[in-house]
Amino acid sequence: MSILGTRVERREDPRLLTAGGTYVDDLRDPALAGALHVTFVRSPLAHAKITEIDTSAARELPGVAGVFTGADVDLPPFVSQMGVSGPPPAAMERPHLARDTVRYVGEPVAVVLTETRAQGEDAAELVSVDYDPLDPVVDVADALRDEILLFPAAGTNVTGTSGELDDSLFDGCEVVVTKQIENQRLAAAPLEVRTAACAWDGDKVTLWLSNQNAQSCRDELMANLGLPQERIRVITPDVGGGFGAKIGVEQEAALLAFLAKRVGRPVKWVESRSENLVAMTHGRAQRQVVTIGGRRDGTVLAYRLEIVQDVGAYPRMGAFLPLFTRFMVSGVYDIPKVDSVARCVVTNTTPIGAYRGAGRPEATAAVERAMDLFAAETGVDPAEVRRRNLVRPEQFPFDTPGGMTYDTGEYIKGLDAVLEAADYQALREEQAKRRAEGAALQLGIGLASYVEITAPNNTEGETGHVEIRPDGSVLVLTGSSPHGQGHWTSYAMLVSDQLGIDLDKIEVVHGDTDLIPKGVGTMGSRSLQLGGSAVHRAAVDVKEKARKLAAELIEIDEADLELTDGTWQVRGTPSVALSWAELAQRADEGLAADVHFTEDRPTFPFGSHLAVVEVDTETGKVNYLRHVTVDDAGVIINPVLTEGQRHGGIAQGAAQALLEEVSYDADGNPQNATLADYAFITAAELPSFELLTMETPTTLNPLGVKGIGEAGTIGATPAVQNAVVDAVAHLGVRHIDMPTTPERVWKAIQAHS
Template sequence: MSWVGRPVPRREDARFLAGRGRFVADLAEPGTVHAMFVRSTQPSARLLKVEVEEARRQAGVVAVYTGTDLAESAAPLPTLHQPHPGFAAATEFRMADAALPCLATEAVHYVGQPLAVVVARTRHLAEDAAELVDVRYEDLPAVTDAAAALADSAPVVHEHLPSNEAGRIAFALGDVAAARAGAHLVVTGTYRMGRHGAVPLECRGVFAAVDHRRDRVEVWTSTQIPHLVREALCAVTGWPRDGVRVAAPDVGGGFGTKANVYPEEIVIPLLARRLERPVSWVEDRAEHFVAAAHGRDQVHHTRLAVDATGHILGWEDDFVVDVGAASLWTAGILANTAVHLHGPYRMPAMRVSGRAAFTNKTVVAQYRGAGRPEACFALERALDAAAAHLGIGAEEIRRRNLLSAAELPYPVDLPYRDGVPIEFDGGDYLGCFEACLDALPRAELAELRAAHPELAIGYGVANYLEATGRGPYETGRVRLTSAGRFEVFAGSASAGQGHQTTLAQVAADALGVDPSRITVVNGDTDAVPDGIGTFASRSAVLAGNAVHQACLELVARALELSGSAVSLDRAELVGSAAWVDWAELARALAPRGRLGDAQPLDVTARYRPPTVTWTMGTHAAIVGVDRETGLCTVLRYAVAHEGGVEINPLIVHGQIVGGVAQGVGGALLEEFRYSADGQPLTGSLADYLVPETTDLPEVRVVARHARTDRNPLGVRGAGESGTIAAYPAVAAAVQDAIGAHLTSTPITPGQLWRAARAPEPVLAR
């Protein structure tokens, strides 16, 4: 029986529940010294002096370094994504490089930017000494609004750049002017999504030590992209690739914030090499709020043209992304936003223009969805506005515009970021929509309104479309051990996704064995030579197929060693794995076995997808708004998602539900706020609210499987499916409850309280 498709319990959980997880904070060994970073307290200023002598004199202090002391830290981190030249040409894409040094030397650009590092025998001693570092600034004007930052008169955040434009993108499909001219209705809107981020349970951390036997630096970091960290570390320091090992231990959540390369991941290995001692740095929550990458923070100016029956004629969006002082993912965020503005609909004409702006805020990376939720919010809210004007209902306007099974696959006259023309390879988007409405029908409103007379209760629905499984490649490796067991390695790094379970299931099918005979190790540059990492709903597609491919090659070699024919196609190889007695083969391959002169069975494969796969889904929410306080409560929630083959339905379900929690948190609670002069106003979890377990009902999840032919396993990504449409679904439900069109998130009680006391009360429904 196939292991792929079974809801096997996660193998990792027993270890974590027993307290046997091993995180960065657990790695400090005897003799380890601890680092504390001195960070800018000003959002925009010239550095006049960084005086460290008093800190150096403190008991227990090993060293104090500024950016001038660590010359290698002056090199900027490399950007992490450049789109395909074909995509760049088709979308007029371009971007600028902030080129921030790892430790600031001449100027600072946001509160939290590192400018010195203190190393001491304990973390507490390092913290105390860091407070004695005397930093003198010459304040410069700060800019905290992205639109204002793009004005010609705005202060320039980076003196080496002519403006604050971090990037731009633009394209058009069809004749939007004609669509607008022939429309029965044109609705305009401005939609904003506030700045928030992952806030994972485990903050960031780095541990580094020198392996003198191999003359290399070994780095353990709480990351989703160990191979990209290694590449950045070598690029900045000039160290050779074989002089660096980077590994991810257990990681307590990432969600994109840890799919980034940070200054600390360069500086800590530099210190280990310079001091010839193990060095540890573990971020606390206050640091995390100002130093770890944020996300979202977009404003969209939209125009939707429809005919008298609500069919879309044209769609226009001019958007601005605030990437803070820098982003290594500007290209990805801009491109994701622009491409996903199409949605799962027929779109006869559309025009998109986006700009990214530098501001004096914390840096930005790809937070779960990275442009997709923002695009979805703008389009779905515009559809709700059009439906309200036409009086046809939010569900009906979507029903009339969604792509049906007969229209799929659906080509779009635009290349994706990989240069390949876009074609939505889905199954039935309209059918998925109807499945969600069946899972949570609007008829349930009557029951809830009777049960909760103190609440104004509304219903909302939203659709999303997501490109998943982005390349360029991922690496998988499988090895037969002397005991007849298997070790599987992958370039992707798990941050809680359950890779030890799912990759074992994939390998078990290909090898014809029980998953209990397979050990999975991933996220280590020693295990596989190259890799990309875990983000953008890509691990099941890329790492899964790389492992599958490596296992099939291992089977072919095993059959050859056993004297069997190997002129079989891939499907036959999977079945033929049952012919192999792996334990006997392992004994035969031992040095004194009958095949002792043969090479060990150890295969590495690199999987490159032809292009992305597309995942679609629908969210429906019922939300209650307290008539007195404006507090919102999500009463019921459903998701129908059109994924591919599910390697482990239990894990996919968990990904969906967890994504909904993050989406609801962003819609109702979460925001990093700044004062007008650039000072952070969100300093702790008392200010930055996240959903609790009591804030969400049980999420009804409907999986509609649409196998894709774009990879051998037929899988699609699902890691962001729970997040993308949560924002507009919740906003639509609140709007249905109170009767006011909501255009921004988070939707705060104060905002709704004021709406309740407007001259014409809107909470009277």
């Protein structure tokens, strides 16, 4: 019986829960002995000219080993994250430390190196910076007017545009609905803040980073530091969460290599939580206008999405996100006519980066809100509107208006499954009863059907190495780096399935560019389908090498050998056998295989979510009652891991719909700079999730798997938002922007009373 598909508990957890993980701040590497603590001086203003920086008082403080400003840093402008959005316009380049102008609250202006962290905080307070305030641009509508420019030399705040609109798109539609929607700015706020350490050994530098992709960080450091690959080593030990915000090297981390070289000592940086909330990249931040048209029977004929993406103060990955949104513009629907446009603008706010889903949740949130708006206008049940317009099974592979080709799908089956599991008809009857009674507590039912693109950077592939050691244990090297996903467990299962070796004898190593020079990392729900497929194929190659070697040693045909309980035996004569250890010891060139796996194109997992909420019409308070979901991510290797990913994703998606938002005042001051002000969701606000699974295998990889790490976030957000709006729809409310806080819900009710 194969281990694949069975419930295997995470092999990582005993170490993490008992001995504790080894995170960057825990490192006791001899190379970091005597490391200086790095503290950044950050701008308190959103937009200002720097007129003077006086570091003299800070330099005199005991324990201070150095104070540096932008004038002291002879590095080229910071290279954009992963290069995915291409180089920023020359006029919008980002310095490692602000020199003449600061453009957001939290931008690094100076850096202090001290013997202790406390000394660093004291010294940073003594760095005196004189500013000449400038008018800030906080809202994207103001940014589009170009009346105040963040980069005067650029002549505009617009960093890029894409797409075209068809003037005749809605010709022939009986019903057309338009609505502006806010997909608000969010903070990733991982449990482990950003951390980094750096040490030089001769002309080679090693950086320890809390990051999602060591090899990509190394490549970015090559560009930032002007060093060849062999002179940079990046190590990512245990990482306490990332959610996309730890993709690529940060400007602070890149600066550490320069600082360590300048002072001749190792250095270490651990940001504070308040720093993290204002300086780590934020996510989402799209203003959308949806327009949907069709027939009164609920058939959608045309759909348009107009996007204005806030990229924050400097264009980096945020400028790339609308591309993913436009890829997935029509979601799971077969809509005859679709167009979309996007504009990206800089504002005096924290730069935008990836956040769980990275552009794809924004697409689903828009089209699913549009479907509910269309249903309300036509009077057709929201479930029926969806069913009528879903892509049908016989249409796969399906070419979309966004330029994608969906590999497989059973969208109608998924929708029907979630409706049946939730007892949709009974919910609607209960809702009708409460409405007829005029109850204060009204029931809301929200639907969302989604499809997401996973492994979107599939052409880069992923690496896998499987090696049998002389003692019969297995070493697995992978280019993907976990930060909570359970790579060790899933990859060990793949190896065990092929080689019959116990999980406890399989070691999975990641996140070290000296050991694994080639790799891409963990992002875009790519790890299992690319990294896992590479490990699987490497294990298959090792198995075939072992079969050939065993046949030579025993002097029989390969066909007469069978692998039973981790031992190579002669079929019918089990006493004639060789163990993995014996084979490894007798393999002249070792028993190992390296595989680089690439898919022809991305995969497209899908599903349907149904959320049930109760809204107090007198106060606007929302009580989140149920969440039922059907997700299809192809073949499931380990239900324990996929359920964990789904739980976390649904929680984060619901949090966006109900509570979370990073906001700024008119002067660009962040209003949620501490955890006391940023409304995280907790277990107390969440119901027990009801998870159903479908399996539609893909043919694009040998495992038949698709990604599932972001599915929950993509489907949950619009389902919960739709549920809140649905609860008060009978009062005339058609839309409430996220987060649907009690105040917003109450105001929406009052506006229609």
